[in-house]
Amino acid sequence: MPGRHLSLTWPQNHELVETLHGDVLPQLCQAAAGQEFLREAPLNIVIAAGRPGHAGAIRGARERYVCMEAGHAAQNIHLQAVAMGLGSAPIGAFDDEQVHAALKLPDEHWPLYIIPVGYPAE
């Protein structure tokens, strides 16, 4: 069932760790200005990065690398979706703190992007 599980990837270990049970899609959808297709997508990929100013975050001029990298990752997700005959959409209209709360992200994580992936409408 969509939205029942949330997994976080930890780049340090290259692993997926299940961190949350239950349907978080209503809260995620509300955090994203009520964009209903987030609730309908079988998969929503949320890209998060180190929150600016946090101890582990990239600092100074390189802070912009974070958004660039998120864009690169998102582009790859979109390309892979097309290659698999799926559809995806870049979603940036959301309240950062509401998404953070809905997904119970670690304090230092800053949500940058939501990418719903699913079967394209006929």
Ligand SMILES: Cc1cc2nc3c(=O)[nH]c(=O)nc-3n(C[C@H](O)[C@H](O)[C@H](O)COP(=O)(O)O)c2cc1C
């Ligand atoms: C970074 C980024 C964030 C976006 N966020 C949203 C969004 O939150 N909601 C939305 O309806 N469209 C958003 N869009 C626009 C659409 O996802 C999409 O790009 C637009 O509808 C054109 O899509 P098409 O060329 O496949 O028709 C965003 C686009 C980009 C590049």
